[in-house]
Amino acid sequence: MDIALVSVTAISLTMAFAMGIVAWRIIREERRRSDVRVASLLTQLGRPPDPSGDVSSGLHTHGRVPPPPLETPVPDPPSEPRPRRLFAAVTGPSVSLRPFLATIGGVGIVLALGTVAMLSGRDTPPPALSERATPVELLSLAHAKQGEYLAITGAVRNPADGVDRGRLSVMATVFDRDGTLIGTGQTPLPVRALAPGGETPFTISMPEADRINRYRISFAQDQIGVPHIDRRETPDAAVTTPPMAGGQP
The missing domain is CATH 2.60.40.10 (Immunoglobulins)
Structure with missing residues (x-):
């Protein structure tokens, strides 16, 4: 019984350590991918160069000010739903860790219950022994x-x-x-x-x-x-x- 208890404890600790390493590496990889996606999205949301610099340089070259245009086009501000939808895609993959973490927790609970049952069973004499007495x-x-x-x-x-x-x-x-x-x-x-x-x-x-x-x-x-x-x-x-x-x- 002592050998079995030591074996179960050693296996439990080994599995818990291995699961912890796997979970840590997966979380680190997800964070790295999230950072890459955020950087890519920020690059895609950046504004293009303003062409007014060329116009101002032309003004100084010819020495005259052109008449103001009748209608100055104003760029539309970026809509809110688009960045929300894009950033939602970044946080989505982290949800996939929940089943894995739940599995680790379930294995740990089962091993703990098995160890407790073995320890409690050692102190409880079998009923047949008291009857034979x-x-x-x-x-x-x-x-x-x-x-x-x-x-x-x-x-x-x-x-x-x-x-x-x-x-x-x-x-x-x-x-x-x-x-x-x-x-x-x-x-x-x-x-x-x-x-x-x-x-x-x-x-x-x-x-x-x-x-x-x-x-x-x-x-x-x-x-x-x-x-x-x-x-x-x-x-x-x-x-x-x-x-x-x-x-x-």
Whole structure:
């Protein structure tokens, strides 16, 4: 989980840095293009040279003043809609950055939410773990030799304040006289699910009965150990001859 969290954080920082560089370069390019368009528009809107300079020079050459014209043409001032339309074209391309910036923001939000979810998930224990912490009760335990096998029988109960337990199994661990491990076995309980307050018998057979001197019984649910409490009235009553029984794992 720690490696995954570090990897997600590193990828998030790398993507944010790369997106920042790309956004900065695009904005800089848009500004440069905008400056070029503004300069071009200002050049197009500039007035042509005034021809009155040639007329005045002619006046000084001939030494006389021509009669004023009856009508002096006055150039029309530039209309307002035209420059507005031209300058609107300059500011238009900057709007294209909005989807890109929105995408960057969305990616950042998703990565942040994923990181927060991973961090919060580490501190929350899974519900199944608390359920398995409720112990079951071992009611009886006995054994009998059947040929080369040792048949271990007993009964287990789910307490009334427990939870539904499905896919329960009984596990046996056997040892020789020197305490050396001989082997382990596991057998599902004969019921599909053990409801609160319910009980069921179980049987598990282990080979090499002549070598077995001691055994331990435990329970599991989905291959995860389930604690149990020894509720036998006389735990040693069933132990008349070797092997010796041990209820606790």
